[in-house]
Amino acid sequence: MSKYEHTITRRVEFSETDMAGIVHFSQFFRYMESAEHDLFRAVGLSVATNVDGVHFGWPRVRAECDYTSPLRFEDLVEVRVVVREVRNKALLLDFFFTKVSDGGRTPVARGALTTVCTQRNADGGMSAVAIPPQITEQLVSAPREALEPS
Amino acid sequence: MSKYEHTITRRVEFSETDMAGIVHFSQFFRYMESAEHDLFRAVGLSVATNVDGVHFGWPRVRAECDYTSPLRFEDLVEVRVVVREVRNKALLLDFFFTKVSDGGRTPVARGALTTVCTQRNADGGMSAVAIPPQITEQLVSAPREALEPS
Amino acid sequence: MSKYEHTITRRVEFSETDMAGIVHFSQFFRYMESAEHDLFRAVGLSVATNVDGVHFGWPRVRAECDYTSPLRFEDLVEVRVVVREVRNKALLLDFFFTKVSDGGRTPVARGALTTVCTQRNADGGMSAVAIPPQITEQLVSAPREALEPS
Amino acid sequence: MSKYEHTITRRVEFSETDMAGIVHFSQFFRYMESAEHDLFRAVGLSVATNVDGVHFGWPRVRAECDYTSPLRFEDLVEVRVVVREVRNKALLLDFFFTKVSDGGRTPVARGALTTVCTQRNADGGMSAVAIPPQITEQLVSAPREALEPS
Numbered sequence: 001m002s003k004y005e006h007t008i009t010r011r012v013e014f015s016e017t018d019m020a021g022i023v024h025f026s027q028f029f030r031y032m033e034s035a036e037h038d039l040f041r042a043v044g045l046s047v048a049t050n051v052d053g054v055h056f057g058w059p060r061v062r063a064e065c066d067y068t069s070p071l072r073f074e075d076l077v078e079v080r081v082v083v084r085e086v087r088n089k090a091l092l093l094d095f096f097f098t099k100v101s102d103g104g105r106t107p108v109a110r111g112a113l114t115t116v117c118t119q120r121n122a123d124g125g126m127s128a129v130a131i132p133p134q135i136t137e138q139l140v141s142a143p144r145e146a147l148e149p150s
Numbered sequence: 151m152s153k154y155e156h157t158i159t160r161r162v163e164f165s166e167t168d169m170a171g172i173v174h175f176s177q178f179f180r181y182m183e184s185a186e187h188d189l190f191r192a193v194g195l196s197v198a199t200n201v202d203g204v205h206f207g208w209p210r211v212r213a214e215c216d217y218t219s220p221l222r223f224e225d226l227v228e229v230r231v232v233v234r235e236v237r238n239k240a241l242l243l244d245f246f247f248t249k250v251s252d253g254g255r256t257p258v259a260r261g262a263l264t265t266v267c268t269q270r271n272a273d274g275g276m277s278a279v280a281i282p283p284q285i286t287e288q289l290v291s292a293p294r295e296a297l298e299p300s
Numbered sequence: 301m302s303k304y305e306h307t308i309t310r311r312v313e314f315s316e317t318d319m320a321g322i323v324h325f326s327q328f329f330r331y332m333e334s335a336e337h338d339l340f341r342a343v344g345l346s347v348a349t350n351v352d353g354v355h356f357g358w359p360r361v362r363a364e365c366d367y368t369s370p371l372r373f374e375d376l377v378e379v380r381v382v383v384r385e386v387r388n389k390a391l392l393l394d395f396f397f398t399k400v401s402d403g404g405r406t407p408v409a410r411g412a413l414t415t416v417c418t419q420r421n422a423d424g425g426m427s428a429v430a431i432p433p434q435i436t437e438q439l440v441s442a443p444r445e446a447l448e449p450s
Numbered sequence: 451m452s453k454y455e456h457t458i459t460r461r462v463e464f465s466e467t468d469m470a471g472i473v474h475f476s477q478f479f480r481y482m483e484s485a486e487h488d489l490f491r492a493v494g495l496s497v498a499t500n501v502d503g504v505h506f507g508w509p510r511v512r513a514e515c516d517y518t519s520p521l522r523f524e525d526l527v528e529v530r531v532v533v534r535e536v537r538n539k540a541l542l543l544d545f546f547f548t549k550v551s552d553g554g555r556t557p558v559a560r561g562a563l564t565t566v567c568t569q570r571n572a573d574g575g576m577s578a579v580a581i582p583p584q585i586t587e588q589l590v591s592a593p594r595e596a597l598e599p600s
Contacts, residue, residue, distance in 0.1 A: 014337060014347065015176060015330045017169035019223055019498075024165050025510040026479035030315045033476070037314060041374075047314065048373055048469075060475040064514035070576075073169055073348055074341075126520075164487060164497065165480045169348075175360040176329035180465045183326075187464060191524075197464065198319075198523055210325040214364035220426075223498055224491075276370075315474050319467035319523055326465060373469055 004142035006039035007080040009100070012071050022070035029063055032095045032111050035081040043138035051132045055120045061090070065111035069099065076100045077108065082142045084112070089128045091115045091139070096149050107149050154292035156189035157230040159250070162221050172220035179213055182245045182261050185231040193288035201282045205270045211240070215261035219249065226250045227258065232292045234262070239278045241265045241289070246299050257299050304442035306339035307380040309400070312371050322370035329363055332395045332411050335381040343438035351432045355420045361390070365411035369399065376400045377408065382442045384412070389428045391415045391439070396449050407449050454592035456489035457530040459550070462521050472520035479513055482545045482561050485529040493588035501582045505570045511540070515561035519549065526550045527558065532592045534562070539578045541565045541589070546599050557599050 010031060018024045040047050049056045071077055077099055084092040097109040117135075118126040160181065168174040190197050199206045221227055227249055234242040247259035267285075268276040310331065318324040340347050349356045371377055377399055384392040397409035417435075418426040460481065468474045490497050499506045521527055527549055534542040547559035567585075568576040 013330070013334055014168060015174050015333060018164060019167035019169065019171045020507055020509070021169045022509070025513055026165060026476050026483070029476035029479065030313070033315060034313055037374075046374060057470055059470070059472070059520065060517055062514070062516050063475055064512070066512050067510055070509065074337075074346060163480070163484055165483060170357055170359070172359070175363055176326050176333070179326035179329065180463070183465060184463055187524075196524060207320055209320070209322070209370065210367055212364070212366050213325055214362070216362050217360055220359065224487075224496060314468060315476060317469035318464060319469065319471045321469045324465050 001043060002138050002140045003043050004083045004140050005080060005146055006042050007078055008035045008038050009076060009078050012073055012075045014073055017073050022072055025067060028065050028109055028111060031079050032113055035079040035095060036093055039081050045135060045138055051134055057118045057126055058115045059118060060113055061116050062114035065109055067109045069106055069108040071099060071108055082146050083139055084147060085141050086136055086139060088130050089117050094147055151193060152288050152290045153193050154233045154290050155230060155296055156192050157228055158185045158188050159226060159228050162223055162225045164223055167223050172222055175217060178215050178259055178261060181229050182263055185229040185245060186243055189231050195285060195288055201284055207268045207276055208265045209268060210263055211266050212264040215259055217259045219256055219258040221249060221258055232296050233289055234297060235291050236286055236289060238280050239267050244297055301343060302438050302440045303343050304383040304440050305380060305446055306342050307378055308335045308338050309376060309378050312373055312375045314373055317373050322372055325367060328365050328409055328411060331379050332413055335379040335395060336393055339381050345435060345438055351434055357418045357426055358415045359418060360413055361416050362414040365409055367409045369406055369408040371399060371408055382446050383439055384447060385441050386436055386439060388430050389417050394447055451493060452588050452590045453493050454533040454590050455530060455596055456492050457528055458485045458488050459526060459528050462523055462525045464523055467523050472522055475517060478515050478559055478561060481529050482563055485531040485545060486543055489531050495585060495588055501584055507568045507576055508565045509568060510563055511566050512564040515559055517559045519556055519558040521549060521558055532596050533589055534597060535591050536586055536589060538580050539567050544597055
């Protein structure tokens with residue numbers, strides 16, 4: 001039941017556009033997060049996880065996106081998330097954005113997130129910790145060929 | 151040092167506009183919250199208040215806005231918040247939006263929020279409680295004449 | 301094929317929450333808009349409509365929401381939009397928010413939008429105009445009994 | 451009057467936080483854009499520029515951010531934008547985020563944007579064009595030493 005990739009489809013909403021008539025570039029990072037969290041749900045997990053009473057969090061240490069084509073209101077966009085690497089304390093995810101229309105499939109962007117597994121301390125702070133096995137059993141590094149646009 | 155009104159000025163940001171070329175209507179509610187929180191700070195308070203170790207929160211029970219004129223990118227807008235009424239457990243705030251330009255002052259919207267003072271329970275839930283005196287000493291109901299557009 | 305109500309279902313996203321751990325109150329207005337636009341699509345229309353070469357827009361003149369219960373990350377929420385009234389130049393929509401879980405259905409909020417049909421002028425401004433028949437044939441005022449929580 | 455760097459200061463707003471109690475990572479890209487647009491204004495320009503009747507736009511082709519420390523509600527953050535390079539058709543900007551408090555200055559993030567100068571075509575599309583001299587006279591590449599955290 002473990003997974004290394006997952007795809008969601010969204011329709012661009014009006015409030016996601018800006019006065020240039022296209023989806024605001026910051027919105028792509030929210031799309032990435034939506035795909036990531038749906039991947040977690042697809043393997044029976046949630047990013048809001050408590051394991052044995054310990055609360056885990058997943059702050060980002062790096063986010064990036066390359067944009068090749070704009071998205072507009074009511075466009076359908078597929079966001080495919082691929083697990084590039086499961087490290088001891090970090091998760092590296094790649095994202096491929098594809099616009100889907102009657103005219104075919106158009107790549108519109110490619111992104112990546114690096115996320116660290118943290119545990120809430122008694123003082124409210126966060127410390128990086130090893131990703132618990134309940135999670136690494138479900139999310140696994142993708143084979144090299146999955147890390148290409150589809 | 152108590153207050154019943156407060157004004158902030160903001161410049162409209164690109165990401166606050168939508169494909170119609172104007173500020174998205176939902177953004178006005180974020181402007182209201184910014185003015186409200188700056189009012190709290192102006193009297194030495196924060197909405198993220200702990201009084202005697204108890205954590206208070208301020209969920210909204212009602213929000214409304216009437217729009218008369220659009221706001222566009224880089225417009226300067228004044229948001230004036232006025233304390234309509236301090237009730238035992240609730241705060242009623244009115245908001246007046248005015249665009250400021252070389253051409254003069256243009257009313258663009260008028261809004262209102264009703265917010266309830268709550269206390270975090272041991273089970274994580276929230277219960278409405280009387281607004282603590284540390285707050286009611288600082289925020290007071292406005293005289294009737296302050297509740298008009300300026 | 302005309303309609304007077306429509307329901308969408310959304311799962312609350314992480315970026316829609318705030319530090320109080322609940323969906324930010326301004327987000328409910330974006331949910332309303334999503335339901336409204338999906339209603340348009342359900343009758344074969346789009347809010348980004350050109351009729352006979354004329355571009356129509358739908359700025360809001362009023363928005364309101366009453367909140368009765370919070371929404372949290374990953375909650376499933378139904379947003380039902382009902383056409384309260386189709387006026388000559390304005391559309392009045394009501395919204396009913398219901399949280400859906402294994403434990404049953406919980407009303408969480410009720411909202412309303414008043415939107416004016418406008419036409420883009422040669423100078424870039426907007427004028428209120430009669431809603432074109434292509435739209436009033438599709439969207440019709442709801443019977444009274446539809447204007448209640450379901 | 452030409453510039454190669456500019457700094458804005460913002461106070462973190464409630465709606466910019468998420469349920470983890472920190473500023474959502476996507477918000478840092480909006481902060482970058484705010485600093486960028488204020489840089490434009492500081493040299494008498496706007497990103498919504500018309501030069502000789504031609505409308506210019508600035509879509510992003512790349513955005514990235516590295517996060518080292520979280521920002522929380524009401525934190526004061528300085529965002530310094532530095533012009534890394536003015537290319538023929540593209541602008542490369544670096545961003546340095548610093549939290550400012552009584553306890554001193556803490557670097558919290560570092561970002562970058564690559565933006566392309568485009569011109570609106572008759573068909574509504576966009577083509578990359580050389581950055582007009584009215585802009586390159588005002589925005590110049592920074593000396594190497596400016597491209598370091600301050």
